Amino acid sequence: MSKYHQKISHQEAVAIARSAFSTGRTKDVNFRLKQLRQLLRMYEENNDEILLALKKDMRKSKLEGYLYEVELMVNDVREAIRHLRTWTKPKWLRKNWLTFADKGKIERVPFGVVLVIGPWNYPFQLTLVPLCGAIAAGNCVIVKPSEVSVHSAAKMAELIPKYLDPECYHVVMGGPTESEELLKNKFDHIFFTGSIQVGRKIHQAAARHLTPVTLELGGKSPVYIDNTVDYAMAAQRIMWGKCMNMGQTCVAPDFIICTKEVEKAFIAEVKNAMQAWYGSDWKSKPDLARIINAKHFNRLKSYLLNSGKVAVGGGYDEDDLWIEPSILVDVKVTDPIMQEEVFGPILPIVNMNSVVEAIKYINGRNSVPLCMYVFSADRGVQSLFENHVSAGTFACNETIVQFAIDELPFGGAGESGMGTYHGKFSFDAFSRDRACVYRDFSYLADKLGVFRYPPYSVLKINF
Numbered sequence: 001m002s003k004y005h006q007k008i009s010h011q012e013a014v015a016i017a018r019s020a021f022s023t024g025r026t027k028d029v030n031f032r033l034k035q036l037r038q039l040l041r042m043y044e045e046n047n048d049e050i051l052l053a054l055k056k057d058m059r060k061s062k063l064e065g066y067l068y069e070v071e072l073m074v075n076d077v078r079e080a081i082r083h084l085r086t087w088t089k090p091k092w093l094r095k096n097w098l099t100f101a102d103k104g105k106i107e108r109v110p111f112g113v114v115l116v117i118g119p120w121n122y123p124f125q126l127t128l129v130p131l132c133g134a135i136a137a138g139n140c141v142i143v144k145p146s147e148v149s150v151h152s153a154a155k156m157a158e159l160i161p162k163y164l165d166p167e168c169y170h171v172v173m174g175g176p177t178e179s180e181e182l183l184k185n186k187f188d189h190i191f192f193t194g195s196i197q198v199g200r201k202i203h204q205a206a207a208r209h210l211t212p213v214t215l216e217l218g219g220k221s222p223v224y225i226d227n228t229v230d231y232a233m234a235a236q237r238i239m240w241g242k243c244m245n246m247g248q249t250c251v252a253p254d255f256i257i258c259t260k261e262v263e264k265a266f267i268a269e270v271k272n273a274m275q276a277w278y279g280s281d282w283k284s285k286p287d288l289a290r291i292i293n294a295k296h297f298n299r300l301k302s303y304l305l306n307s308g309k310v311a312v313g314g315g316y317d318e319d320d321l322w323i324e325p326s327i328l329v330d331v332k333v334t335d336p337i338m339q340e341e342v343f344g345p346i347l348p349i350v351n352m353n354s355v356v357e358a359i360k361y362i363n364g365r366n367s368v369p370l371c372m373y374v375f376s377a378d379r380g381v382q383s384l385f386e387n388h389v390s391a392g393t394f395a396c397n398e399t400i401v402q403f404a405i406d407e408l409p410f411g412g413a414g415e416s417g418m419g420t421y422h423g424k425f426s427f428d429a430f431s432r433d434r435a436c437v438y439r440d441f442s443y444l445a446d447k448l449g450v451f452r453y454p455p456y457s458v459l460k461i462n463f
């Protein structure tokens, strides 16, 4: 066992990482590629253990664990390995009459020692996809997984030092108290995924050192449905996004806006879809996860009991941390469920009679949604939402997929976050453009710039 596998304090971890960064070895592209290949090996050799940790934490199904945690991460690392040499290539300056004696370039340089703080809902993906970007960009990294997903955090702490350079990459464990202590250290960038409330604290802590941040936060993502849709398809796509990980997904549809007429047709198709997917005993199906803990269970149960009327589902079982996927109707915008992000399998429907009313309500909420979902076959309606609602991401007639496409930048806006990542955007999130100019001591280069030297009066220009 190396000394780095033994418990060290967060200050020591940061100091070791800083000293490793100063050696310059993470700037070597071959070193980065080696680490990324090791990260890939880590996933491949521990696939079953990762899936088991997810099952223990929230009874995540094998398929969801495999697709949305392992496969998503593996694809991201493969993409970085495939393109790293291109991403790191400097861009040389085109010459003009002022710069023709110079060479200039823009290069992407790493920030230095960066901190990645992860949430519990997709603990591996949302902690290790940023880690991949940070390694690719040439940083040393301190990773702080969420303490709430206990088994996944322990697995990361066990695996990362085994596979990656133990001086450059560290896992620091703990909850809010340890995290606050950790944030007293100076970092060169902080990448945080979690709630808006904690996001504010991270931003404040970062400001003490003027550290730049990427904040991937939450919020309420609205779904608008009109009567031009294929109801069966719309119901399946929306309920898939809501049932995945039992709604404990930052990009899950949070609430629906539609008319009473649309609501009726939509709910009929939701019932058909749920019957086809889970039969009549949903609770016994291994495809549905559980709520992460009693605190979140009680929060969700209170929504069920205090907002609107149950139209689908409505069951719960505290001993099993089970909340049935549910749809609530007759929900008022003043109901408790409409005040905060649901982050669970409950979907409230608020009735509104026009696109204008819906847009006005969404924009008046005083927080920018992470995602705006529009279900309509009408291009005009799609454009109205696209052009008039400020949201981190936008999807038409689908949910979640905009998160999964590597070529698209993912991130929030306003209260739902700042900065984007995924694929090349992760590399960009963890590096910055640096301008470099090279001039030589040739006669020509010198004469070109001689006019700038005093006395300025030789130019005979009167200012």
Ligand code: NAD
Residues within 6 Å of the ligand: 117, 118, 119, 120, 121, 122, 126, 144, 145, 146, 147, 148, 174, 175, 176, 177, 179, 180, 193, 194, 195, 196, 198, 199, 201, 202, 216, 217, 218, 219, 249, 250, 341, 343, 370, 412, 417
């Ligand atoms: P959280 O904010 O409670 O915790 C996130 C991380 O912050 C954890 O590692 C936790 O230990 C740490 N933390 C908690 N309190 C802290 C403090 N006072 N100071 C410093 N660090 C602290 O979030 P969560 O419950 O793990 O995740 C759920 C939230 O995250 C939801 O709002 C969800 O929408 C959001 N989320 C966003 C995305 C995204 O990509 N935008 C992805 C997943 C989750």
